[in-house]
Amino acid sequence: MTGNYRLGVDVGGTFTDVLLLNVDTGTTWRAKVSTTPEDQSIGVRTGIDRILNEIPDGSSVILQVVNHGTTVATNALLESKGAKVALIVTEGYRDTLQTRRSQVPGGLASWITWKKPEPLAPLEATIEAPGRIANDGTEVRPFDAALFAERLQTLHKHKPEAITVSLINAFANPVHEQAVLRVLADIMPDIPVSLSSDVLPEVMEYERAVTTVCNSYLKPTVHAYLHNLLAALEGKTKHLRVLRSDGGLSSVALATHFPVALALSGPAGGVSGVVTSIAAQTQYKNLITLDMGGTSFSLLNALQLIIEL
Numbered sequence: 001m002t003g004n005y006r007l008g009v010d011v012g013g014t015f016t017d018v019l020l021l022n023v024d025t026g027t028t029w030r031a032k033v034s035t036t037p038e039d040q041s042i043g044v045r046t047g048i049d050r051i052l053n054e055i056p057d058g059s060s061v062i063l064q065v066v067n068h069g070t071t072v073a074t075n076a077l078l079e080s081k082g083a084k085v086a087l088i089v090t091e092g093y094r095d096t097l098q099t100r101r102s103q104v105p106g107g108l109a110s111w112i113t114w115k116k117p118e119p120l121a122p123l124e125a126t127i128e129a130p131g132r133i134a135n136d137g138t139e140v141r142p143f144d145a146a147l148f149a150e151r152l153q154t155l156h157k158h159k160p161e162a163i164t165v166s167l168i169n170a171f172a173n174p175v176h177e178q179a180v181l182r183v184l185a186d187i188m189p190d191i192p193v194s195l196s197s198d199v200l201p202e203v204m205e206y207e208r209a210v211t212t213v214c215n216s217y218l219k220p221t222v223h224a225y226l227h228n229l230l231a232a233l234e235g236k237t238k239h240l241r242v243l244r245s246d247g248g249l250s251s252v253a254l255a256t257h258f259p260v261a262l263a264l265s266g267p268a269g270g271v272s273g274v275v276t277s278i279a280a281q282t283q284y285k286n287l288i289t290l291d292m293g294g295t296s297f298s299l300l301n302a303l304q305l306i307i308e309l
Contacts, residue, residue: 010069018047041229069243073262082217086160087121090168091128120217125158137173162216166196166209215260222259247272267291
């Protein structure tokens with residue numbers, strides 16, 4: 001069947017919503033089906049098939065693009081269902097995730113007890129890599145591959161499902177992280193690795209480490225989901241794009257490599273929609289978006305994005 005068809009899919013904790021648009025005519029079709037937590041791609045394909053059954057010759061429709069918002073990353077974080085993560089740090093910085101920052105959240109935090117959440121990579125699965133890079137990118141101490149390989153043997157008993165490498169000043173020079181990656185490829189080749197110099201090449205050691213650990217925590221879950229989704233959509237679409245936490249869209253390859261960019265993407269997509277569809281076209285500018293799902297509830301102020309219009 002000819003025509004320029006685009007599909008929007010939003011997977012929530014309870015329902016999966018599907019919207020089909022014929023760009024040439026402006027005609028739309030909608031479907032709402034139950035989300036399938038065991039494999040969200042099943043619910044997505046069910047919704048698509050339900051819509052296509054409403055269209056004459058719908059079985060022959062090829063979707064030009066599928067734009068997809070999913071809570072798979074957010075829910076994995078909220079429900080603590082991510083991967084077992086091991087962490088590689090620079091010698092002397094083994095407690096990076098435990099030390100964190102001196103600030104604690106909340107106005108009452110100075111006179112109440114705040115229980116810190118458990119790090120996504122435990123201390124017992126944290127290994128120190130020999131070597132040191134200065135903040136200007138120069139090498140202070142060389143990386144010792146043989147010594148690191150020896151230390152790495154202790155990780156086998158923890159059976160990590162993903163590994164994070166976050167070394168001091170890797171934002172200035174990633175050479176030691178890349179050397180660690182080569183050793184990991186030889187010793188633990190089947191385990192996905194996230195480098196802080198790839199995920200968040202910025203100053204501030206804790207922020208870079210915790211973001212990259214989160215990326216590792218989500219990587220197996222998001223990879224499995226998007227792999228299943230591509231299989232479910234095989235032959236039905238030319239392009240699949242995934243909603244990011246900045247309200248933009250990502251290719252499947254990038255979403256799989258940087259799954260941390262999908263966390264809280266649903267509320268961010270809502271803000272983008274409010275800015276482009278409401279604030280830009282009406283007198284209303286200072287707005288708040290609300291996203292109520294089956295797992296979480298989010299409020300975001302759209303003012304900052306609106307100011308840029």
